[in-house]
Amino acid sequence: MxxxxxxxxxxxxxxxxxxxxxxxxxxxxxxxxxxxxxxxxxxxxxxxxxxxxxxxxxxxxxxxxxxxxxxxxxxxxxxxxxxxxxxxxxxxxxxxxxxxxxxxxxxxxxxxxxxxxxxxxxxxxxxxxxxTKLKLNFHDISLDPASHRVLRNGRALHLGPTEFRLLEFFLRHPKRVFSREDVLNAVWGRDIHVEPRTVDVHIRRLRKAINGPGETDIVRTVRAAGYALDLDGTVAAA
Amino acid sequence: MxxxxxxxxxxxxxxxxxxxxxxxxxxxxxxxxxxxxxxxxxxxxxxxxxxxxxxxxxxxxxxxxxxxxxxxxxxxxxxxxxxxxxxxxxxxxxxxxxxxxxxxxxxxxxxxxxxxxxxxxxxxxxxxxxxTKLKLNFHDISLDPASHRVLRNGRALHLGPTEFRLLEFFLRHPKRVFSREDVLNAVWGRDIHVEPRTVDVHIRRLRKAINGPGETDIVRTVRAAGYALDLDGTVAAA
DNA sequence: CGTTTCATGACAGAGCGATGACACTACCGT
DNA sequence: ACGGTAGTGTCATCGCTCTGTCATGAAACG
CATH class of the missing domain: 3.40.50.2300 (Response regulator)
Known part of the structure; x- marks a missing residue:
């Protein structure tokens, strides 16, 4: 892949x-x-x-x-x-x-x-x-791998290294759901031993970092499946 | 000309x-x-x-x-x-x-x-x-490869040879993050054996040399990634 | 209503960069 | 030739950030 x-x-x-x-x-x-x-x-x-x-x-x-x-x-x-x-x-x-x-x-x-x-x-x-040096965008978020910068609505965000890689991974596959194992393999590396629950914690840190007050959460939790980069409530729309 | x-x-x-x-x-x-x-x-x-x-x-x-x-x-x-x-x-x-x-x-x-x-x-x-023998500029810094001179706000700076080449390299690729290995290959040469940590020291010497009192640091440290020539933290401010 | 699954806060330890010191070399002028 | 000066590479150490894990509370599902 x-x-x-x-x-x-x-x-x-x-x-x-x-x-x-x-x-x-x-x-x-x-x-x-x-x-x-x-x-x-x-x-x-x-x-x-x-x-x-x-x-x-x-x-x-x-x-x-x-x-x-x-x-x-x-x-x-x-x-x-x-x-x-x-x-x-x-x-x-x-x-x-x-x-x-x-x-x-x-x-x-x-x-x-x-x-x-x-x-x-x-x-x-x-x-x-x-x-792989192209800028990545989704909704109002922009990530530039070359300068290692993340913006939301033009406002600079500060992410830790792991959160940065996490967001970059999701930005490369928007709207797709990944299990914790998938995320671990892609972001942490294939032969690293880390508890799957740790992904939860970093998802939370990512949310806290990118979601300003009053802004919509773009990380969607899919129960029993994993996470995806997606606009949460605004999906359905018959 | x-x-x-x-x-x-x-x-x-x-x-x-x-x-x-x-x-x-x-x-x-x-x-x-x-x-x-x-x-x-x-x-x-x-x-x-x-x-x-x-x-x-x-x-x-x-x-x-x-x-x-x-x-x-x-x-x-x-x-x-x-x-x-x-x-x-x-x-x-x-x-x-x-x-x-x-x-x-x-x-x-x-x-x-x-x-x-x-x-x-x-x-x-x-x-x-x-x-490229043209003058290089970024923010209020100007480097002239021909005359081997560096100015900040018109004030002449004194850099050692390595710091000069380091700054020249960054000026040629502004706002882009480079790993220590990248910097070593570009500034020291490819087959030279030098500890990656040495880059830290020269970054520090470069900062000390170009940052006058009260001036903003234009060298950005990106944790777990490297360094970049960029205006740093002066963003946030809620 | 119980069970499963996720969110959250706390925390100890690891990781990483900044810094100052130091030994060594090259260079300059006397 | 010699001594002073500047420049370089490496190390040990400090302090801060980040990281992985757990315990607990909240929410979703049958």
Whole structure:
């Protein structure tokens, strides 16, 4: 579901252990990861669903990374696809040539995960592939993820970190009911141990924070089901 | 006038004919070019007006290119300065060491102008150096990258090199929240190992430097998220 | 009317940022 | 060459905010 909102990274690499390692670390960072073992498979996958970023090994079985890179750059559809090349230390001289063929960055093996993540983020940001930065609105509430600000009727609200994430989650799925378990998984994280009742408390804190005196409550309680972001009484209307 | 908007390249090279050739070709490509004959002069020029990119000969009279490179990497102010090394064919093995000392790329003489231009463009693009030499403003703060000067309400401020770059970074992305990792990558450089908490300290130093008595703090702390350049709490007031 | 489900207030502890101090380095002028 | 000065990165500590949990009261449902 929310996988569609994650940046999609395609790894083209024939060493399976390295792929596993990369996949693990990248998914932990919130990326969606696919992999291809050789250039041909990579081309197929890219054609049917272009990734947001390509991690490309310089040395590949059938088609070299540089060759793949060059082919991609010739296609108008993939001309601006962000590419990071993975090269071995000994190939340093040639690796630089990767830049000439159109790679946007490169990193030499062995590399630290942090360095790679940093480059990925920098490149994604530079190529403007971060759609999750749009302002979210509902009724008279506006939340801006970039500036981390929440307004109601133009009035600034102060939310704690958890309340902020909670509201952001609801704003991304308005009018939909979520069970406490759903909310815990989405807002707290999948493998966090927290009592489901804690959600109640944070819902209350969220209400207290966003509902000024005389304003309508936009958080709806659905008995035996969960909560939803919705105008409470004003729903029905035959 | 428009010279201020062109990417500024400094050539450090002692062979005058090569300098002339490079200058001619680079200027034709729309770059602004200066040159220095030895390491000392280069250091001076870089200190008073850092270029967007440095073309550095490996072999220099007084101070070797590698030594200059290493010195630059030690200065916080020039830590992320993009550097391309120029080396002779016979020095190939040692050239790789140039990368270890912090050069971002290198090219062996003799080289074609096209290859050099390609690397320059790739590196400028990669290092995200949008050659904005325009003055930056926010609220009552004004920063002039060219003269390296910061004013608040017309009053000159004294910032250390790191604080200067920190403020410059924030001024380029006003009102946006950045995590400590983001700030480290952007201001310190990607592969530098520095504790994320260090950002706190420099934020504090920046605040101390720019906030005169009775002036509003324009650096906003966002708990669990990071920092932003923004007018803060002066909202509420029921 | 009893049972289930949610709302609320309180609270102890964890988490997080602000701050001051300190050791270390680079730089400048004498 | 040498000493003073400024700048940098790290740490320990303080204080505040936020967080998760419980106990209790209120409300909805059969």
């Amino acid at each position: 929310s996988d569609q909102n994650k940046p999609y990274i395609l790894i083209v690499e024939d060493e399976a252990p390295l792929v596993t390692l990369l996949r693990y670390n990248l998914e932990k960072q919130g990326f969606r990861v696919e992999d291809a073992g050789d250039g041909g498979e990579a081309l197929t996958r890219i054609t049917e669903a272009p990734p947001d970023l390509l991690l490309l090994d310089w040395m590949l079985p059938t088609m070299s990374g540089i060759e793949l890179c060059r082919q991609l750059r010739r296609r108008p559809a993939n001309r601006t696809l962000p590419i990071i090349m993975l090269t071995a230390r000994a190939e340093d001289q040639d690796a630089v040539r990767g830049l000439d063929t159109g790679a946007d960055d490169y990193i030499t093996k062995p590399f630290s995960t942090e360095a790679l993540i940093a480059r990925i983020r920098a490149l994604l940001r530079r190529s403007g592939t971060v759609p | 428009s010279d201020q908007n062109k990417p500024y390249i400094l050539i450090v090279e002692d062979e005058a004919p090569l300098v002339t050739l490079l200058r001619y070709n680079l200027e034709k490509q729309g770059f602004r070019v200066e040159d220095a004959g030895d390491g000392g002069e280069a250091l001076t020029r870089i200190t008073e007006a850092p270029p967007d990119l440095l073309l550095l000969d490996w072999m220099l009279p007084t101070m070797s290119g590698i030594e200059l490179c290493r010195q630059l990497r030690r200065r916080p102010a020039n830590r992320t300065l993009p550097i391309i090394m120029l080396t002779a064919r016979a020095e190939d093995q040692d050239a790789v060491r140039g990368l270890d000392t912090g050069a971002d790329d290198y090219i062996t003489k003799p080289f074609s102008t096209e290859a050099l231009i390609a690397r320059i463009r790739a590196l400028l693009r990669r290092s995200g150096t949008v050659p």
